[in-house]
Amino acid sequence: MPARPGPLRDRVHEALLDLITSRALPPGRHLVESELARHLGVSRQPVREALQRLSTEGWVDLRPAQGAFVHEPTEAEAEQLGTVRTLLEGEAARLAATAAGADGVGALEVLCAEGERAVAAGDLDRAVALGARFHAKVIELSGNAVLAELAARIDRRVRWYHDPAARQRGPRAWAEHRAITAAIADGDAARATALMRAHTEHIRH
Structure with missing residues (x-):
């Protein structure tokens, strides 16, 4: 993940948003916290916080008992x-x-x-x-x-x-x-x- 100023949670949020909007993480992709944390070189906590924020913004769907998925545009x-x-x-x-x-x-x-x-x-x-x-x-x-x-x-x-x-x-x-x-x-x-x-x-x- 490229170095950027600001809190870690904001950098992780921006990095995940870049991956989603570039379709490196395509619509419907299951987002596994441990895999994303490993890919970005961070712990799972900022990834979890970023997924919650992305869910609020409409980029990610959080499904009970299933996990997080990239939102599929309708x-x-x-x-x-x-x-x-x-x-x-x-x-x-x-x-x-x-x-x-x-x-x-x-x-x-x-x-x-x-x-x-x-x-x-x-x-x-x-x-x-x-x-x-x-x-x-x-x-x-x-x-x-x-x-x-x-x-x-x-x-x-x-x-x-x-x-x-x-x-x-x-x-x-x-x-x-x-x-x-x-x-x-x-x-x-x-x-x-x-x-x-x-x-x-x-x-x-």
């Missing part, structure tokens, strides 16, 4: 999350179109170029990571700190739920990113909003 949960994401990111694109300067647009264009190269090279992990960076940049360019805070709270869950779909979309996703970037560059708030909403809806469906 269709209804994914639908609800997708709706919230569409609203937040549509608004972020609208605000970015009114606030982003040349440097911000340039950063989006660089991300698009890198994403397209990753897709062409068949590097899906990098393409997905760059896609997340693209969306984060649009949110940053919105200039709305409250919106950015809300988006950050659901970002990990969005990527966890929708990562498989994001991997399948490849070139189409980056064509949509290009169109969103062009709308922001043109200062066309209505078009940027519509394109971002359509983009997030494609992933949700």
